[in-house]
Amino acid sequence: MEYYRYRGDCLCPYGGKLPEGSVLVEEPFSPLVFLVERDPFVSRGYFAIHSLSELNEPEGINLLLPAPKTEETGALARFVEANGASVLNTAFQRAFDVMSNYRFQLQIPSRVHVVGLGNVGGTATTGLKLMGTGLKEIGIFDPNQNLCLRYEAELNQVLPARDDEQLPPVTVLTEQELFDCDAILFTAARAVPEIGAENSGDVRLMQYEGNQELLRSYAKRARDCGYCGLFAQISDPVDQLSRAVFLMSNQNEDGEFDWRGLLPEQVRGFGLGVMRARAIYTAKCDGIRAEDIRAYGPHGNGLVIANAPNEEYDERLSRALTHRAETENLKVRAYGYKPYIAPGLSSAAVSVLRALRGDWHDGAVPMAGVYFGCRARFGAQGPEVVREPLHQELIAHLTNSYSALKEFNGK
Numbered sequence: 175m176e177y178y179r180y181r182g183d184c185l186c187p188y189g190g191k192l193p194e195g196s197v198l199v200e201e202p203f204s205p206l207v208f209l210v211e212r213d214p215f216v217s218r219g220y221f222a223i224h225s226l227s228e229l230n231e232p233e234g235i236n237l238l239l240p241a242p243k244t245e246e247t248g249a250l251a252r253f254v255e256a257n258g259a260s261v262l263n264t265a266f267q268r269a270f271d272v273m274s275n276y277r278f279q280l281q282i283p284s285r286v287h288v289v290g291l292g293n294v295g296g297t298a299t300t301g302l303k304l305m306g307t308g309l310k311e312i313g314i315f316d317p318n319q320n321l322c323l324r325y326e327a328e329l330n331q332v333l334p335a336r337d338d339e340q341l342p343p344v345t346v347l348t349e350q351e352l353f354d355c356d357a358i359l360f361t362a363a364r365a366v367p368e369i370g371a372e373n374s375g376d377v378r379l380m381q382y383e384g385n386q387e388l389l390r391s392y393a394k395r396a397r398d399c400g401y402c403g404l405f406a407q408i409s410d411p412v413d414q415l416s417r418a419v420f421l422m423s424n425q426n427e428d429g430e431f432d433w434r435g436l437l438p439e440q441v442r443g444f445g446l447g448v449m450r451a452r453a454i455y456t457a458k459c460d461g462i463r464a465e466d467i468r469a470y471g472p473h474g475n476g477l478v479i480a481n482a483p484n485e486e487y488d489e490r491l492s493r494a495l496t497h498r499a500e501t502e503n504l505k506v507r508a509y510g511y512k513p514y515i516a517p518g519l520s521s522a523a524v525s526v527l528r529a530l531r532g533d534w535h536d537g538a539v540p541m542a543g544v545y546f547g548c549r550a551r552f553g554a555q556g557p558e559v560v561r562e563p564l565h566q567e568l569i570a571h572l573t574n575s576y577s578a579l580k581e582f583n584g585k
Contacts, residue, residue, distance in 0.1 A: 447537075
């Protein structure tokens, strides 16, 4: 192996391209980055590893299981085990810029911009204002200018819960300012199905075509401005649209893929938080500890809730929890209301804030070309997911859910 110094990082070519200005060094140092070049359609762009065995590991549901044992015993294997490392896919043209920005943003307060002030967007913005004491700014944008002015006025009149806290200011954005931020929350939707539409099928998937077209211009803007921050996809269907915005950002004017847009890890779907919250809410009478409950897969059909991940996994109980989490929103619709408060807070405001703070949260992350919901975080070495032993029956459900999402992407 050879090692190079670049922008304070130690680069180790492993099939990937070295950037200009790299200087050869004798020994590895931290942070260590392995450079690979893999198919951008079905490969991750930037991620953390804690063992050399993860460097060549196939992508898929197996990424949720403990990493395989490494057979390497040399100095490099010991270095990675002791310090961790990153993997960067240089097939993406902006890989080094995104990695540098990622490292920088971990150290400073975030500027968050919200696109869309409908029911979910307005609730999410309110939650960010109240809970986002570490944020630098909350920018808001909506085609309805008066709605923007209303939220700017009202939210800037909110007092902190403690005198020693400072709430972030809320500012109204122009379209040109949208991507001048560290995280953009896309909550806009063409049309949320009315009460009663649930009788025709999954109300989330009904929104795919319209919301994909709505996203297209934003994906192009992210590409054109060289956006290096987080694109938080919140409008439905979250998981499928996360994949769509990633792909659209990487197409040139002729519709060809040139991989000059967003890296897959720059897009994260935020819809799973409310599903785990609903499972916890409906499990109150079952004596299940909230910390044991796991949520996986999409925000909708294909969701998998587990009462526990491994030995204590109960198939009957987990199926019941999954059904309750999937249908809890229908109860609110039956009361005559659109269910947006819990999603706006649990999936959007709370989960995004946890993500920006580097904490574990529920989100849809890229796995071999599929955005799959699980427990994840933006760690010091790069994005990573919780890896733990899983019950065989649970693995079977996750495999089916993953396959359905992959099939959707093929349509």
